[in-house]
Amino acid sequence: MLAQREYIIHDRGMLHESVFNNGILSQPLKNNGIEWSAQPMFEWPGRSKTIVAGVEYDGQHNSLGGGIHIAVNYPGSLEYRNKKFAFCGMIGDGGPETSVGVWTFPISFYEVQNYPLLDDGSLNPDFDPNEAEQIIYAEWATSVGINVRRVTRSYSYPDFDDIVLHEYEFEFTGNTDMDPSTVEMDTVDTVVDVLIYFSQSFAPSMYGYQRHYNQWKWKPGIFKGDNWASFDPDYWLAFNMDCETGGNFDLAGKPEPIPELFQEFASSGVNGGGFSSPAAVGYTMLYYDQNHLTVFDGPDSTSSDSEYEPTEVELDDQLRIKQPYHTFLTHAWFSSTVIMAGSRPQLRTDTRTNGFFNLEEVEQWGLNTSWTGRGQFEYTHSDYPGRSFAFGPYTLSKGDKLEYSFAQVAGYGADAAKQYWGGHQKDDLWGTVPSMNRRVVINGQVMTENYIDDYGYPDYVNSDVITVNDVARKAWEAYTGQVIPHDSTWADGELVCWPENNAKDGNYAVPIPYPAPDITVATLDDASVRLRWGRAVESFTHAAGNLMQFNVYRSIHPIGPWKLLQELPLGSVNTELDLYEMIDDDIDFKVGDFAFYAVTSINDQNMESGKTNITSFQKNIGAVAEMEKVYVVPNPFVLNSGFSGTGTENQIGFYGLPETCTIRIYSFAGQLIDVINHDVPTYSEPFHQVTLNHQVMAPGMYFFVISTPEGDETGGKFVIIK
Numbered sequence: 113m114l115a116q117r118e119y120i121i122h123d124r125g126m127l128h129e130s131v132f133n134n135g136i137l138s139q140p141l142k143n144n145g146i147e148w149s150a151q152p153m154f155e156w157p158g159r160s161k162t163i164v165a166g167v168e169y170d171g172q173h174n175s176l177g178g179g180i181h182i183a184v185n186y187p188g189s190l191e192y193r194n195k196k197f198a199f200c201g202m203i204g205d206g207g208p209e210t211s212v213g214v215w216t217f218p219i220s221f222y223e224v225q226n227y228p229l230l231d232d233g234s235l236n237p238d239f240d241p242n243e244a245e246q247i248i249y250a251e252w253a254t255s256v257g258i259n260v261r262r263v264t265r266s267y268s269y270p271d272f273d274d275i276v277l278h279e280y281e282f283e284f285t286g287n288t289d290m291d292p293s294t295v296e297m298d299t300v301d302t303v304v305d306v307l308i309y310f311s312q313s314f315a316p317s318m319y320g321y322q323r324h325y326n327q328w329k330w331k332p333g334i335f336k337g338d339n340w341a342s343f344d345p346d347y348w349l350a351f352n353m354d355c356e357t358g359g360n361f362d363l364a365g366k367p368e369p370i371p372e373l374f375q376e377f378a379s380s381g382v383n384g385g386g387f388s389s390p391a392a393v394g395y396t397m398l399y400y401d402q403n404h405l406t407v408f409d410g411p412d413s414t415s416s417d418s419e420y421e422p423t424e425v426e427l428d429d430q431l432r433i434k435q436p437y438h439t440f441l442t443h444a445w446f447s448s449t450v451i452m453a454g455s456r457p458q459l460r461t462d463t464r465t466n467g468f469f470n471l472e473e474v475e476q477w478g479l480n481t482s483w484t485g486r487g488q489f490e491y492t493h494s495d496y497p498g499r500s501f502a503f504g505p506y507t508l509s510k511g512d513k514l515e516y517s518f519a520q521v522a523g524y525g526a527d528a529a530k531q532y533w534g535g536h537q538k539d540d541l542w543g544t545v546p547s548m549n550r551r552v553v554i555n556g557q558v559m560t561e562n563y564i565d566d567y568g569y570p571d572y573v574n575s576d577v578i579t580v581n582d583v584a585r586k587a588w589e590a591y592t593g594q595v596i597p598h599d600s601t602w603a604d605g606e607l608v609c610w611p612e613n614n615a616k617d618g619n620y621a622v623p624i625p626y627p628a629p630d631i632t633v634a635t636l637d638d639a640s641v642r643l644r645w646g647r648a649v650e651s652f653t654h655a656a657g658n659l660m661q662f663n664v665y666r667s668i669h670p671i672g673p674w675k676l677l678q679e680l681p682l683g684s685v686n687t688e689l690d691l692y693e694m695i696d697d698d699i700d701f702k703v704g705d706f707a708f709y710a711v712t713s714i715n716d717q718n719m720e721s722g723k724t725n726i727t728s729f730q731k732n733i734g735a736v737a738e739m740e741k742v743y744v745v746p747n748p749f750v751l752n753s754g755f756s757g758t759g760t761e762n763q764i765g766f767y768g769l770p771e772t773c774t775i776r777i778y779s780f781a782g783q784l785i786d787v788i789n790h791d792v793p794t795y796s797e798p799f800h801q802v803t804l805n806h807q808v809m810a811p812g813m814y815f816f817v818i819s820t821p822e823g824d825e826t827g828g829k830f831v832i833i834k
Contacts, residue, residue: 115213115290120223121152122266124246125273125722126572127522128158131264134216134252135200137312137520140208141177143445144330146318149173153318156274156391156522157572159670159726160319162383163759164373166808172319172384174393174522176334176444176497178202178312179211181451182282183459184256184303184508190419192454192462195305198254202311205447217253217290224249227724233630234648241654242621244277244590257286257297258508265620268722270575272590272622274583276520277398279618282308284508304406304417304507305461307437308514311500312395313444314352315339320366320389324357332358335443336495338366342532342545343439343489345480346599347584347609350439350499351394353526353545355536362553364536364546365390365525371554378560378567381673385570386563390548392526392580397436397501398591399517399614404506405432417507419462426468426485435612437502438465438487441534444498461505466490477541480605491541494534515616519587523580524548524573530581530599571672574722585609593619626655626713628721629662629692633709633729640697641709641731647685647692649713657715664694665710666701668756670726674710704745704765704796705756706730732794735771739824742768744816748831749801762801762808764830766790769797770820778815785809801832 117140119130130138130151138153139146152158153173160171179201185194198215212218224247230236244265251261261281267273286297315321315334322328331337340355357363366389368374378386408415408431411424426433440458450456457465467488474484487502506514526532528547535543549564560566569578577586585596588609602608629645636642643664650659661681665674678694686693701707707730710723745765746753753763766775766788775788775797786804790797801809811834817827 115217117212118218118221119151120221120248122246122248122264122276123152123158124266124268124724125275126157126574127266127274127276127520128152128155129276129520131248131250131262132201133218133221133250134212135180135260135262137178137201138175139177141179141202141204141313141444141446142208143176143204143206143313143443144328144334146176146328147322149318154314154393154520154522156393157384157671160384162319162669163761164323164383166761168759169319169322172317172391174314174316174318174391176313176315177204177208180260181309181311181459182254182256182258183305183307183309184258185305186300187302187304187417190305192460195459196256197448197452197459198256198258199448200252200254200260202444203446203448205445205450209448215255217288219251219253219259219290219292221250223247228627228652228654229630229648233646235651239654241624244620253287253289253292255288256303257284257288257300259283259285259287259292267622268724269622269625270720270722271577272586273574273722274522274577275587275590277587277590277618277620278518278520280516282514284510284512286510302507302509304505305419306506306508307459307461307502307504308506308516309458309500309502310516310518311440311442311444311498313497314393314499315497316352316354316391316393317389320354323388324366324369334497339495339497340534340536340545341441341494341496341499342526342534342543344530344532344581344584345483346602347581347588348397348611349394349521349581349584350501351392351521351526351580352497352499353392354389355546361546362551364550365548367552367554367559369554371557371559374552374554374559378563381570382669384572384671385567386552386559387548390524391522392545393522394499394580395518395520396584396587397518397611398588398618399515399611399616400435400503401514401516401616402432402435402612404508404512404514406505406507407431418505420505425471433505434485435503436487437504439489440465440498440500440502441490441493441496442498442500443496458500458502465502480607482607482610489533489541491534491543492538494538494543517591517614517616517618519584519591521580521583521587523583524569524578525580527579527581571674590620590622591618593621623656623719624654625719625721626652626659626715628710628712628724631709631711631725631727633727635732637733639703639731639733640695641701641729643694643696643709643711644691645711647690650682655715656719657717659713660716661714662692663712663714663720665712665723666696667708668706670708701731701756703731703733703767704763704798706760707756732796735793735795736768737770739770739773739818739820739826740768742766742818742826742828744828744830748833750833764799764801766797766799766816766818767795769795769818773818773820776817778817780813780815785814
């Protein structure tokens, strides 16, 4: 059986991420030339694909790729030239390299949905309140005889929906293929100088870069330009953030570059508001293995199991190197040939990449003394996209396991009141990042002095968990099962979040809101829209507080802005059917318009569910029984259709259609432009001015002919003015 690369998408929460069956995160590493997305690439918010000024954008994707590197030596065969490697993603030089079947060999890969409701809207009798809602399991073998097992988790609960939690287990089995029952490395019982390297390249976001540069620009931009790296030692949080645009600090977060559109988006919340790259994205380390760290004979001495010679400050009280081994900042051009030749430092064991914090540096920079001897942050590379944690060196015998946990996190900017390692500078260890509540100047025009004060947060920021620091704190709460106070309340020198203090397995029992109900949406004969849902969530026993009401929302886009249509108190059901019902008779929501509906549940503590039931809907009415006159709307079409919904700017609608008919569109000269086969029981058919040859139609007069299988025929003309 041939190994194949596959992925499953974490899409339960706001953060959508693709996890692959061989260790890849987001996508196979590609540093530049990425202008479209085949799947979510650390997309936050999810479902962010949009159209602006007639141009389609794949949305707020924030990662160029991620994965794991493993390096080992055999006993008695130390030094880099003798290392064996396995690259589980994060490998490539401009474009990705193939790792499946070379270094990685997938064994199993599947998803478990621990949702409160089943697909039919009834309660899930097997729901586990002490587990996340979406869990994805993967196992793969590697070319170095270490099997990797990964479990990733996500929630829809608004306080925890910007997180994907990861747990890893690395077991030295000797297996190097897809069959775990075989042991190809049967003569090797021990591997030494083992390094485990986690890495991901971040660049928030594709959409913002494309709006400003017409490309997800590599340099200066993603690398040595707009994208800056920070480390928050309070949470072991490595994150990247857009801090400028082409050297202009007033354009941090990449505000929409057209002033009129900025004003429209900021004031309405369309496309997530005025900033097109507001995210701070990264990951927080939750646990790392110390059980099999190599034990050295003492400072300034070697070990038979490692070529490294540690100094005294690098060793803990058990003569093991303090972790992390390093936190390499990199441009992430990772050719396997270059790495294996030793021209990249992240897997070397004769030296620690970027060094370590010595006693003088700890004192000079005012660090907690617990950081003494641990991998140093290379602040001179703060304008690099690649983030990493490396751990080791380890000594493993057959059957030994290494375990790690971290969480991918995304927030609306970062806490601008804090000092970080790195930040928006590279002259010192400590720096700051821009506030999102700040001045925005576009083409010399001051749009606002305080963005958040004037416009607030977009609807996808759906709780009081706002910044990437807030999200990291919630990741720690999910993992530890403990409520963690805001870091501003911690005592000086207090290590509240320290991975060595955590258990190797997460807790994952978090406060649960009442789930959003399963809904049905339909158009009535009078063209109003009816939403209905059952009473199952009233009997949900695992939620915090008491259920109080349901909120009904409508939006033109799944990330918002969401209009609250109605609040329905608990028990206000249709007495005949014992269903909740809401009628949307808004005359501004016209036949042919597209919208998204969602219904949330709210308890007496004002805890609201996520919008897990978002339903895409086009308002329509039933087809005519007999075709008579067919109308084109708008006619003439002048610049914009006037229809609501994303992607409707160029939409033209044909109205008065039977259930089955064929629409043929001709130019004024008689050339066939397009053929539309209408075969649905609806009154209308949208048309987006695209020809058979996938070209946008030119301005002018056009004719249409509509025919039915019964031989009926009608026609007319319409005009496009641009």
